[in-house]
Amino acid sequence: MGIEKAGIPVVNITAITSVSKVVGLSRILQGLSVSNVLGNEKLAKDKERSLRKTYVMRALDILQENIDTQQVFTLEGVE
Amino acid sequence: MNPKKFRVIHYVNEFFGQEGGEEKADMQFLVKEGPVGPGLALQKILGDRGEVVATLICGDNYFAEHIDSAAEEGFNRISSYAPDILFAGPAFEAGRYGVSCGALCKKVHDELGIPAVTGMYEENPGVDIYRKDIQICKTDRSAAKMVQDITNMVTLGLKLLSDEEDTRLVSGENIGRPSEYGYFPRGIVRNEFVEKTTAERLVDMLVAKLKGEPFVSEAQMPEPVDITPASPIKEMGSAEIALISDGGLVPKGNPDGFKMRANLVWAGYDVEKLFPDGAGPGEFEIMHPGYYTVHVLDDPSRLVPVDVMRDLEREGVIGRLHPLFYSTTGNAGIHKRCQEMGQEIAEELKEKGIQGALLTST
Numbered sequence: 401m402g403i404e405k406a407g408i409p410v411v412n413i414t415a416i417t418s419v420s421k422v423v424g425l426s427r428i429l430q431g432l433s434v435s436n437v438l439g440n441e442k443l444a445k446d447k448e449r450s451l452r453k454t455y456v457m458r459a460l461d462i463l464q465e466n467i468d469t470q471q472v473f474t475l476e477g478v479e
Numbered sequence: 480m481n482p483k484k485f486r487v488i489h490y491v492n493e494f495f496g497q498e499g500g501e502e503k504a505d506m507q508f509l510v511k512e513g514p515v516g517p518g519l520a521l522q523k524i525l526g527d528r529g530e531v532v533a534t535l536i537c538g539d540n541y542f543a544e545h546i547d548s549a550a551e552e553g554f555n556r557i558s559s560y561a562p563d564i565l566f567a568g569p570a571f572e573a574g575r576y577g578v579s580c581g582a583l584c585k586k587v588h589d590e591l592g593i594p595a596v597t598g599m600y601e602e603n604p605g606v607d608i609y610r611k612d613i614q615i616c617k618t619d620r621s622a623a624k625m626v627q628d629i630t631n632m633v634t635l636g637l638k639l640l641s642d643e644e645d646t647r648l649v650s651g652e653n654i655g656r657p658s659e660y661g662y663f664p665r666g667i668v669r670n671e672f673v674e675k676t677t678a679e680r681l682v683d684m685l686v687a688k689l690k691g692e693p694f695v696s697e698a699q700m701p702e703p704v705d706i707t708p709a710s711p712i713k714e715m716g717s718a719e720i721a722l723i724s725d726g727g728l729v730p731k732g733n734p735d736g737f738k739m740r741a742n743l744v745w746a747g748y749d750v751e752k753l754f755p756d757g758a759g760p761g762e763f764e765i766m767h768p769g770y771y772t773v774h775v776l777d778d779p780s781r782l783v784p785v786d787v788m789r790d791l792e793r794e795g796v797i798g799r800l801h802p803l804f805y806s807t808t809g810n811a812g813i814h815k816r817c818q819e820m821g822q823e824i825a826e827e828l829k830e831k832g833i834q835g836a837l838l839t840s841t
Contacts, residue, residue: 402821403836406829409709410723414840416543418578419604426708434504434540434575435771437726437839439781452780453787456837460720460797463835464711 401425411459413437417472417479427462428472429455430479485529485640488557489518490567490583492576496536501771504575506538508549508556520626521566524633533560535583540771542579549579550586562593564636569598569618569628570605572811574769577605584613594639596632601663602814610663614639617661620811635660714798718834721801723824725809726775726782726841727767728753737766740811745820747803747827754785754804769810770841782839801833809840 403410404426411427412420415437420428431437438452455475462473472479493503495516514522514531522531535557542549557565565587567580577599584595589612598616599606606615614635618628638655657664675683680697687694712718729737730753735746753761763779765772780786788800805824809817828836 402818402823402825403828403838404707404709405822406825407709408825408828408833408835409711410836410838412838412840415540416575416578416840418546418608419574420840422604422607431839433544434841435501436774436781437841438784439774439778441774441777441781445778448778449780449786452784453790456784456787456791457796459837460715460791460835463720464713464715466711467708469708 409463411462413455413459421470421472424470426467426470427465428470429459429462430472430474431455483563484527485525485563485637486561487521487525487529487531488533488535488560488562488565488587489514489521489531490535490537490553490565490580491516491518492542492570492573492579493536493538495568496534498536498538501768502773504538504540504771506536507541508552509536510534510556511536517569517622517625517629520629521633524626524630528637529564529633532562533557537579539573539575539579542582543575546578546582550582553583554586554590557587558591562587562591564593564640565595566629566632566636567595567597569616569622569625569632570600570603571598571618571622571628572600572603572620574604574811577603578608579605581605581609581613581615585609588613594636596636596639598628598632602812606663611665614660614662614665617663631661635662712835716795717798719799719801719832720788720797721803721805721828721831721833721836722750722783722785722788723805723836723838724783724840725807726770726839727765727808727810728763728775728779728782728804728806729766731762731764733764733766737806737808739766739768739808741813742766742808742810743813743816743820745805745807745824747805750785750800750802750804754779754783756789767808767810767841782841784837784839801831803831 412425413429413431415431415434417428439448497516511534515534518531518534567584570577570580580597584597588595596614598618600620616631684694755761775782791797792800
């Protein structure tokens with residue numbers, strides 16, 4: 401939140417969005433799992449990397465989105 | 480006439496349910512007959528007044544990663560036991576556990592209309608999320624005084640189940656005062672008959688305040704949370720983006736002395752050194768006991784997505800990946816220090832001219 405106050409947009413990628421919500425973060429992206437936030441160990445490495453890229457690109461999109469209140473995003477849209 | 484012996488369900492996580500540690504955090508629901516682990520203390524404290532008929536156990540990750548469906552599933556597993564009351568935890572400062580306890584208590588209370596009591600340390604995120612919905616007793620940070628904490632939960636639970644006339648509301652719910660029963664205020668206002676009029680009490684308080692004497696406010700102002708989002712990035716193609724994480728990833732040897740819990744320190748680490756390009760994971764370790772670290776140890780990009788950020792920089796999607804990665808350990812943090820660290824990191828980002836950041840949390 402300190403970062404937001406300084407005027408720098410930040411996207412919090414996390415599996416447990418309810419905690420980020422109550423803390424008051426503005427841009428929250430639903431991550432995959434607690435122990436593997438931007439990955440899926442069941443996938444082959446190249447597929448996993450591809451999946452990670454999708455998530456990161458989504459996060460970068462969110463950094464460019466104008467929002468006026470807290471928003472929880474998913475890969476596909478919003479919660 | 481014998482007072483009724485209450486049917487009690489106890490909810491615990493994989494650790495307190497004696498199924499295992501973090502490696503079992505993904506385990507699904509399991510029901511065991513009778514009390515397990517701290518449930519034995521719970522049963523002892525209940526004595527003849529209640530029987531722990533079953534213990535519901537679930538992994539912290541399984542629950543916290545799908546809170547709504549897990550709460551529903553948990554509820555379905557225990558509703559057939561026709562409980563009179565649910566006790567969950569206590570969860571102390573464990574965040575996922577606290578959130579799970581809160582969600583389950585809320586679900587069971589909403590569906591069955593029975594009291595559902597849990598216990599958490601005040602900085603547990605579950606407190607702020609669920610305090611309005613259910614009774615959360617205040618506990619210590621750790622399980623050191625667990626027996627006392629469970630005793631408080633039982634005392635409150637029995638109060639909620641009691642038939643005492645003087646505390647019954649129109650809705651039929653018995654509520655003791657938060658200060659008396661040691662639980663977090665829920666923001667519920669209850670009419671109470673007192674001797675002095677409002678005007679008299681107000682004047683008493685004002686006089687005390689002017690004299691510098693202590694007084695207790697009857698109403699608490701909520702603390703406003705400033706959530707004005709920062710403006711979006713206009714030119715991503717020329718923007719410098721930084722990666723930040725609270726997953727406790729540090730260079731091997733933990734040079735800045737991150738602590739495993741209640742950590743007070745953050746640091747910026749050279750991305751090239753920690754994540755050498757194309758040469759496999761660098762020399763790093765993870766100072767964070769609150770999650771199963773095997774996947775990140777195998778491939779740190781799963782936590783700090785340096786690999787794809789480098790791709791995106793090469794492709795021109797972003798201007799530049801900031802050469803420092805900012806790390807801290809976010810486990811059982813001390814609220815005030817966490818806020819300070821956020822401000823310090825913000826100043827660093829501003830100084831370095833960074834336009835945006837991705838913060839990955841475990």
